[in-house]
Amino acid sequence: MLVYEKVSFGSECNNRCMTCPSARQQETPRLNELVAQIDALKNGENLELFGGEPTLHEDLVSLISYARKRGARRIKLVTNGRRLADADFLFHLVEEGCRIFEVKIYGSRPETHDAVTCVRGSLDETLRGLQNLGGISDSGGHEGDIYVGIRFGVTNTNLEDLVPAVAFLMSFSIDAISFVRMGGDFPIVQAARMVANAMKVATLNRIWSMCEGFPPCVMKGSETHLSELLQPVAFENDKPKSCLRCVFAKICTGPHGDYAGKGLRDFKAVSASPYSKDMEYLLKMRSIHAKQ
Amino acid sequence: MPSNSSRILLISFNVAGHDSLALGYIKAYALKEPTVSRRTFIEILNFSNEEGDVRQALYYITEFKPQLIGFSCYCWSMQKILELARSVKQIIPEVPLVVGGPEVGPVSDKYLEQNPALDVGVHDEGEAVFLELIKYYFAGKGKLENIAGISFRKGKKIVRNEDRSPIKDLDEIPSPYLTGVLTPRDGVTYLQSFRGCPFRCGFCYEAGRHKGLRFFSYERVQAEVELIMADSGIRSFHFVDSVFNLNSKHLKKLTDILCTANRDNKQLRTIEVFAEKIDEKTVEYLIQAGVQSIETGPQTAIPETQQRIGRYFDPEKFSRAVRLMGDRGIEVWCDLIVGLPGDSFFRCAYSVAFIMNLRPARVVMSILHVLPGTQLFEQAEKFGLSFDSQPPHYVVGSDTFPFKQIYEAVLFSSAVTKEYNLALS
Structure with missing residues (x-):
């Protein structure tokens, strides 16, 4: 519903997702280039930091701080969540003004998630990141101050895991789930049924859910x-x-x-x-x- | 408390930390009567509705040993009050229990019929009625049959007396602040310059009450404002007026009072305004008055729905007002209601998009409560409206908005408004 202006961090990532839309290698922008992107935005009010994995960029915290000083009111980080397993790092991001997180997930089990990210252990780190987000949103002076959305990539390998994944994710402090169809190599009608079921489970658990790529x-x-x-x-x-x-x-x-x-x-x-x-x-x- | 005093307890369950202004008025009015003030000890008990425990209140009641208890009832607190009343009747059955307030007023007979623990229901404004009840119970004066504005239990019957005209001259009600009945506190002090509302919104109980407005004198309002302004512990306070910018004359007068007294830059927060009537001059008045934040509609941005619920809405004037106030640094909170008849899931989503596009400081969503005494309550069938007959009277569906969509709209709007309201300052 909110419209965000995008700030791209290139394509550097610690996952190697088979479905990654930015498979084409882009150079990682330097801080001055990221600053230039922010300066060139039309409004600069709602920022989405995305692309590759922004948390790998050494100047992420400085950039958030800059965006805030420049008048950004909402800063959303699109991330695979792995670096958020470092609670101190996450705390810095939040303190500087990043309060909205969109965490990308592909399954509730390594067999589904890690199979897409092609990095063994990536789910474990992402879940620790989610746990830390929940911890920050429940305490530390930021009660209710964090918004956590899940961006669930729907692929031909995780359709059976959608419902179990939603049930599993309910144990984390999340605010919404988006099911995003990744790739066109599986029948959309069957996938739609699975996604609809998963969204019903989310609704039953009072979590708002949406889907992308399904007419x-x-x-x-x-x-x-x-x-x-x-x-x-x-x-x-x-x-x-x-x-x-x-x-x-x-x-x-x-x-x-x-x-x-x-x-x-x-x-x-x-x-x-x-x-x-x-x-x-x-x-x-x-x-x-x-x-x- | 003198040992020979009669003891009265007035109880309310509110948002945590808030005092009931309504009970403050009732106590101040009762104490105006010398016979009451000499012989009666009245205590107001405010519990947090979120955390307040019925058994905690029950313990206090058993310790205080009241001889009369009055409850201020709203849709959010009624279930707790009924639970408390049932337990009180078990322990001290001889103590009369009086209920009043917006939840009970329009349907007091029904509450008495369905809840044997309750003895008296007040139809409307409570100050004069409660004073007469005190005289009846403690001085043996008069008969319940002769107290206008109540329903009461007589044996197995419920007797409904005629309604009582509201107090014409509001200055007859002493100020709870100036009399020391309520102590002004930072952030939770509520003033009132008039009672009533010029609008007739179908969801609001204020609209179903008396036609016409009644005003406290400006001298009285000024005295209250001066008292608050002189208190160094208070940084912000509120007005509960249904429309702060009622008309330019009234707004100008309030602004003069506030502006003159406000030597300490205290903030006037979350006053309700009629946005469509706001222009540059009004904004100037609001700023002079120390207004830091305002709350306004539109409840829905769908013109057909607005028409159905009897609410005036001009999208262009509304948008202009939100921007005008925002540009001058006034925090604007916009309210939306999920579940209005005429709306649907996507219409509700459109309202959210419409409002967010105006960039208010905050978007406040709530679910429709079909409150007793409102047009929606009285004419539910006409709107195809179904709702829980028990408080808080949540809407269950309407001819355009089935429950599935309402439930989804609540989840959707809770998520998007949380994201929106996380804006950094």
């Missing part, structure tokens, strides 16, 4: 959780012609490009939806986001 036609009954409807994006992917008849035609972005060519027959126009009467406001939401 409304494959997520009937879970439309309220579709990230593309709640945080409308400007781009649109290839869609079958039949999609023009869909009640969501004006708002659906279609499947991601990496899937489109493989299974357009998976997508069927939705002829009626209890949400069609809300279309006017979904479009208005898109226009609000577009202006930001």
Whole structure:
């Protein structure tokens, strides 16, 4: 819902995820280049630090401090969480003003998570990071001051682990979970069913959940959780012609490009939806986001 | 406490650390009567609604040995009060238990019918009624049948007396602060310059009450303000007026009073304003008055919903006001309600996006409580509205907003507003 302006830390990472979108090697920016990115932002109010693994950058704390002094009001760190296993390091980040964390996870077990990250022991470190985030949010003068979102990468290897993973993650202090479809090499309809079940478990446990990369036609009954409807994006992917008849035609972005060519027959126009009467406001939401 | 005094206990469960202003008024009004002040000891007990334990209150009651107990009832505290009342009746059945406040007032007969522990329910404003009850119970004056504004238990029957007209001249109610009934404290001192509300919002109990506004005199308000301003321990205080910027004349007068007395830069916090009426001049008044933060609607940004609940909303004027105040350094808190009839999950999400786009200091979400006495309560069927008949009367669904969507909207809005409200200062 909040729109963040992005600050890229390049592609250096301590995981080697098979699904990583930034497989292309980018140089790690120096502090002055990161500062320049911040200076060039339109608003500089909401910052998302991403790319590779920002926590590996030696100037991360200084940059957060700089962003805050420059007027940033919300600083979100997109991270694999491994370095947050170092409680002192995490404390520094929080003290400097980083209060919003999005931690990337691929499973509840090393067999699923580490298999994607290609680093043995990475899940263990990430979970220790999550534990530390919970510890900070429960004490240390920051009660309720930390927001922890989980960015759960959905791949062809962890579909069976989605529900157990959500149940497992409930023991950590998390505020929301996003299920993000990574790659197009698995049937979207089957994955959608698994994601919908996992989101139901989250809802039952009073945790807000969303999913990305799943059009409304494959997520009937879970439309309220579709990230593309709640945080409308400007781009649109290839869609079958039949999609023009869909009640969501004006708002659906279609499947991601990496899937489109493989299974357009998976997508069927939705002829009626209890949400069609809300279309006017979904479009208005898109226009609000577009202006930001 | 003189040993021959009659003992009265007034009890409220509030947000932690807060005193009940309503009970302060009731005590101050009762003590105005010399026969009462000479012979009666009235104590106000404020418990934290979140942490306050019913058995802790029960212990105090058994120690204090009151001869009359009054409870100030709101939707958030009613269950605790009923639990307490049941236990009190087991231990000291002879002590009359009186309930009043917004949760009870419009449905006092029903509360008496369903809760044998309760003896008297007050229909509306409590000051004059409670004084008459004190006289009845302690001086044997009059009959319950003759006290307007109450329902009471007579044998197995519930008798409903006629309603009582509200006190016309509010200055007849002594100030709880000026009389020493309440002690002003930092951050939790509430003043009031008038009672009533010019608006008729369907979800608000204030709208279902008396038409017309009643004012405390400016001299009285000034005396209270001076008292607070002279207290070096107080850094911030509040007004509970339904609309602080009621009209330009009233706002100007309050500003003059506050501005003249405020030699110490005390902050006036979280006052309620009617945003659509705010222009540059109003903002100037608010700043002069020492206003640090304000709270305002719109409750929903959906025009059809606003129309259904009888609320005026002009998106452009509202947006302009939020920006005007924010630009001048006033913290703006915007309120949204989840579950209003006419809304739905995505309409609610749109309201959140609309409000966040205005960049207020804080977005405050709450779930609709369908409160007794409100238009939504009275005309629930018309709105296809279903809700829990027991307090806190959470909405369960409406013709446009089924429960599944309401539940999801609550989770969604809790998460996004938490993220939004983590803004660094």
